[in-house]
Amino acid sequence: MSTARVDYIAPWWTYWLHNFPHINLRLKPVDGSFNPQEENYQQSLIFLVCVVAAGLGLNLLFLAIYLGCLCCCRSDEEDEEETKRPRSCCVTWTAVIAGLLCCAAVGVGFYGNSEMNDGVYQLTSSLYHANHTLKGVNTLVSGTMDSMQGSLKQHLARLDEIFAIRGDYIQTLRFIQQMADNIILQLTGLPDWGQTKVDLARIADQTSYVEYYRWLTYLLLLILDLVICLVACLGLAKQSRWLLTTMMMFGVLTLILSWVSLGVDTATAVGTSDFCVAPDKFIMNLTHNGISTDIVHYYLYCSQSMPNPFQQALTIYQRSVTTMQIQIQGLLQFAVPVFPTAERDLLGIQKLLNGSEASLHQLTALLDCRSLHKDYLDALIGVCYDGVEGLLYLSLFSLLAATAFCAMLCAIPRAWRHFDNRDRDYDDIDEEDPFNPQARRITAHNPVRGQIHSFC
Amino acid sequence: MSTARVDYIAPWWTYWLHNFPHINLRLKPVDGSFNPQEENYQQSLIFLVCVVAAGLGLNLLFLAIYLGCLCCCRSDEEDEEETKRPRSCCVTWTAVIAGLLCCAAVGVGFYGNSEMNDGVYQLTSSLYHANHTLKGVNTLVSGTMDSMQGSLKQHLARLDEIFAIRGDYIQTLRFIQQMADNIILQLTGLPDWGQTKVDLARIADQTSYVEYYRWLTYLLLLILDLVICLVACLGLAKQSRWLLTTMMMFGVLTLILSWVSLGVDTATAVGTSDFCVAPDKFIMNLTHNGISTDIVHYYLYCSQSMPNPFQQALTIYQRSVTTMQIQIQGLLQFAVPVFPTAERDLLGIQKLLNGSEASLHQLTALLDCRSLHKDYLDALIGVCYDGVEGLLYLSLFSLLAATAFCAMLCAIPRAWRHFDNRDRDYDDIDEEDPFNPQARRITAHNPVRGQIHSFC
Numbered sequence: 028m029s030t031a032r033v034d035y036i037a038p039w040w041t042y043w044l045h046n047f048p049h050i051n052l053r054l055k056p057v058d059g060s061f062n063p064q065e066e067n068y069q070q071s072l073i074f075l076v077c078v079v080a081a082g083l084g085l086n087l088l089f090l091a092i093y094l095g096c097l098c099c100c101r102s103d104e105e106d107e108e109e110t111k112r113p114r115s116c117c118v119t120w121t122a123v124i125a126g127l128l129c130c131a132a133v134g135v136g137f138y139g140n141s142e143m144n145d146g147v148y149q150l151t152s153s154l155y156h157a158n159h160t161l162k163g164v165n166t167l168v169s170g171t172m173d174s175m176q177g178s179l180k181q182h183l184a185r186l187d188e189i190f191a192i193r194g195d196y197i198q199t200l201r202f203i204q205q206m207a208d209n210i211i212l213q214l215t216g217l218p219d220w221g222q223t224k225v226d227l228a229r230i231a232d233q234t235s236y237v238e239y240y241r242w243l244t245y246l247l248l249l250i251l252d253l254v255i256c257l258v259a260c261l262g263l264a265k266q267s268r269w270l271l272t273t274m275m276m277f278g279v280l281t282l283i284l285s286w287v288s289l290g291v292d293t294a295t296a297v298g299t300s301d302f303c304v305a306p307d308k309f310i311m312n313l314t315h316n317g318i319s320t321d322i323v324h325y326y327l328y329c330s331q332s333m334p335n336p337f338q339q340a341l342t343i344y345q346r347s348v349t350t351m352q353i354q355i356q357g358l359l360q361f362a363v364p365v366f367p368t369a370e371r372d373l374l375g376i377q378k379l380l381n382g383s384e385a386s387l388h389q390l391t392a393l394l395d396c397r398s399l400h401k402d403y404l405d406a407l408i409g410v411c412y413d414g415v416e417g418l419l420y421l422s423l424f425s426l427l428a429a430t431a432f433c434a435m436l437c438a439i440p441r442a443w444r445h446f447d448n449r450d451r452d453y454d455d456i457d458e459e460d461p462f463n464p465q466a467r468r469i470t471a472h473n474p475v476r477g478q479i480h481s482f483c
Numbered sequence: 484m485s486t487a488r489v490d491y492i493a494p495w496w497t498y499w500l501h502n503f504p505h506i507n508l509r510l511k512p513v514d515g516s517f518n519p520q521e522e523n524y525q526q527s528l529i530f531l532v533c534v535v536a537a538g539l540g541l542n543l544l545f546l547a548i549y550l551g552c553l554c555c556c557r558s559d560e561e562d563e564e565e566t567k568r569p570r571s572c573c574v575t576w577t578a579v580i581a582g583l584l585c586c587a588a589v590g591v592g593f594y595g596n597s598e599m600n601d602g603v604y605q606l607t608s609s610l611y612h613a614n615h616t617l618k619g620v621n622t623l624v625s626g627t628m629d630s631m632q633g634s635l636k637q638h639l640a641r642l643d644e645i646f647a648i649r650g651d652y653i654q655t656l657r658f659i660q661q662m663a664d665n666i667i668l669q670l671t672g673l674p675d676w677g678q679t680k681v682d683l684a685r686i687a688d689q690t691s692y693v694e695y696y697r698w699l700t701y702l703l704l705l706i707l708d709l710v711i712c713l714v715a716c717l718g719l720a721k722q723s724r725w726l727l728t729t730m731m732m733f734g735v736l737t738l739i740l741s742w743v744s745l746g747v748d749t750a751t752a753v754g755t756s757d758f759c760v761a762p763d764k765f766i767m768n769l770t771h772n773g774i775s776t777d778i779v780h781y782y783l784y785c786s787q788s789m790p791n792p793f794q795q796a797l798t799i800y801q802r803s804v805t806t807m808q809i810q811i812q813g814l815l816q817f818a819v820p821v822f823p824t825a826e827r828d829l830l831g832i833q834k835l836l837n838g839s840e841a842s843l844h845q846l847t848a849l850l851d852c853r854s855l856h857k858d859y860l861d862a863l864i865g866v867c868y869d870g871v872e873g874l875l876y877l878s879l880f881s882l883l884a885a886t887a888f889c890a891m892l893c894a895i896p897r898a899w900r901h902f903d904n905r906d907r908d909y910d911d912i913d914e915e916d917p918f919n920p921q922a923r924r925i926t927a928h929n930p931v932r933g934q935i936h937s938f939c
Contacts, residue, residue, distance in 0.1 A: 395848030
């Protein structure tokens with residue numbers, strides 16, 4: 028990651044995800060182009076969620092059969108005392124592997140959650156920055172139009188009265204008014220970003236809002252996973268029945284949550300990747316009603332060879348301002364000695380024109396494609412690199428967590444049976460009870476006897 | 484992190500780190516302003532490394548005394564058979580806590596390493612982007628100067644010959660040449676970014692290079708820590724002497740590495756924070772010889788109310804181009820019917836002027852403060868938020884790892900003594916050896932006897 032990404036290239040994982048089968052709910056293949064409005068496309072994402080839901084169903088079925096077998100076969104194996112030790116050892120190893128898997132899942136989940144948050148943050152930052160730029164354009168355009176239509180008109184009206192007897196000066200004032208109208212015409216011709224601006228800010232706000240709750244939900248899920256895992260291990264170590272029962276119930280809940288999370292993450296990752304492999308196409312389709320294709324092309328590709336679609340308007344603006352400045356300069360030189368009262372208004376117009384010229388430079392900078400194009404690239408990189416990467420890590424977390432909890436749900440009932448066997452052997456002494464003096468005495472005087480509860 | 488940072492505010496942790504005592508090697512307080520060239524300031528950072536080195540010394544001394552005591556007191560306690568079990572239990576708990584601490588340290592370390600890498604990546608990206616902007620300015624300036632000094636001169640020379648008999652047209656050509664000289668004069672007046680450009684690219688390259696090796700070193704250190712920790716646990720579980728001996732040696736090495744990393748991270752974090760609390764001041768000092776204060780202020784603060792220091796040059800450029808275009812338009816209208824051979828050159832000049840106008844718009848956009856100011860903010864946020872945060876996490880990792888390895892180095896020799904005691908008790912059978920049939924028989928036929936090696 029040491030070189031700067033000067034342009035956007037969709038990462039390989041988005042192509043991999045984009046190649047996932049897109050099948051609608053009537054099991055017919057559909058087009059994989061990102062089109063969230065289209066019903067068939069929506070169904071192809073829902074189909075992925077359904078596939079994962081089927082996985083959840085199978086997993087629960089397997090667990091039910093496994094637990095059923097364990098209950099039914101209980102009586103058959105009760106007397107196999109010789110094979111008890113290897114089986115309890117297997118329980119311990121399953122518990123240890125489940126614990127390690129759970130820790131690994133939580134680690135991967137934390138990383139994925141943070142990575143996705145970074146990606147979405149980069150997206151919203153870019154949206155806010157783009158919005159700031161468009162807002163700047165609107166402010167400059169409306170500011171210039173106001174000064175041309177308001178202050179300038181007032182100054183010209185007063186000068187009209189002052190120069191009433193001089194036809195040539197009146198002619199010059201008409202010419203200045205014509206230039207001002209020219210500028211207003213050019214500014215009116217610029218696309219109205221008002222609507223776009225509102226949309227960008229709203230999209231960024233909504234994305235931030237949703238992302239905050241998504242991040243928080245995952246954080247809570249990760250903490251819940253870790254707590255269940257640790258408490259289950261504690262339950263196994265302490266051989267506490269009520270802890271294990273509670274953890275089994277929570278384990279089933281977390282197993283279901285993990286599968287749900289896997290389904291949602293997979294569908295989101297595939298949808299986002301469909302966007303990431305051809306973002307320009309989607310944006311062209313999205314904006315083809317509101318803004319001209321030339322302008323969208325200019326901002327999407329921002330190539331040096333592409334003509335600036337605003338160049339003509341900006342040039343006319345500059346030329347009109349320059350012409351007006353020259354005319355005002357002339358009037359200041361020749362008319363003021365004759366009409367000294369005109370000086371105030373002429374200087375007012377000169378100041379206004381200097382302000383308009385500064386606005387023009389800022390407007391040129393804001394309308395230039397670099398700033399908005401960089402925001403676009405930053406947003407894409409945020410979504411398609413960090414965002415989709417984060418989603419993939421979160422999917423991996425869900426898979427690992429599901430495996431870990433499945434293993435735990437298999438191990439706990441076996442451990443339970445082990446406790447039952449032990450209790451049958453030593454049901455005269457409650458050795459768990461730390462306040463039982465008999466148990467303690469046994470442990471202290473016969474350390475070898477005290478070790479009998481270990482699983483392995 | 485859901486709202487966009489529109490401006491830079493130094494995070495609280497940089498103020499906290501900036502308030503660390505800055506004391507030189509002669510133990511005198513020095514100024515805490517970031518000034519890496521100044522000897523006293525360098526010494527204040529080295530002082531922090533020395534404090535951490537003293538911590539390492541104390542830690543090693545404590546370990547030496549502890550191990551010495553453990554060896555000397557060996558004979559006194561040999562017969563205290565009654566208290567052996569609680570002590571071995573203590574060893575197990577210490578090992579478990581050391582293992583957990585080590586895992587926590589590695590988790591924190593991975594996060595910190597990734598966070599710092601992100602921060603430095605953001606810094607280098609911004610530097611590359613700023614460099615790209617400055618390179619763009621240089622290319623546009625040199626391109627326009629070349630066309631004004633080269634092609635335009637050739638066209639004018641040819642037109643001079645064609646219009647030789649018409650004094651008024653020759654006058655117009657002189658005027659056009661004067662305007663072109665005007666533009667060249669304005670462009671020459673722009674600051675030469677050549678030197679700055681090279682510096683930025685070089686800084687970014689060097690930073691990327693150093694960061695790559697820093698990241699890799701930490702990754703290897705993290706993996707080493709994890710491997711040592713796991714192998715030590717395995718050694719304790721398997722009661723393997725050679726594994727434990729090797730791990731003790733590696734443990735001492737990693738302990739030293741952790742302290743070294745703590746020292747370097749602390750000094751770097753404090754140094755970076757000194758920069759982060761007042762970055763503008765440092766950059767003003769750095770650039771006061773090369774670039775005018777106005778320009779640096781314009782880019783550092785980029786306020787709407789600040790005048791653009793290039794506005795005059797850009798306006799003169801635009802006016803000159805406009806004037807030349809009007810003159811060429813006039814010649815095309817009135818001279819071409821008389822001198823048809825002049826059309827080619829006049830159209831050539833017109834094309835060149837249109838190109839210059841497009842360059843002017845791009846130049847206006849590139850010289851505007853928004854782009855460079857955004858790069859500056861992005862770089863600052865990368866360094867002072869993600870970068871320093873990453874360094875703090877890495878410091879925490881170093882502290883946790885040092886504690887974990889210290890605990891491990893204390894636990895292993897105690898475990899060793901426990902093995903010695905056990906071997907004295909049962910030195911007729913090598914129960915470690917999985918190929919010893921006698922040992923296996925004992926375990927299989929007497930599971931209670933097989934449990935005797937557990938620590939707790």
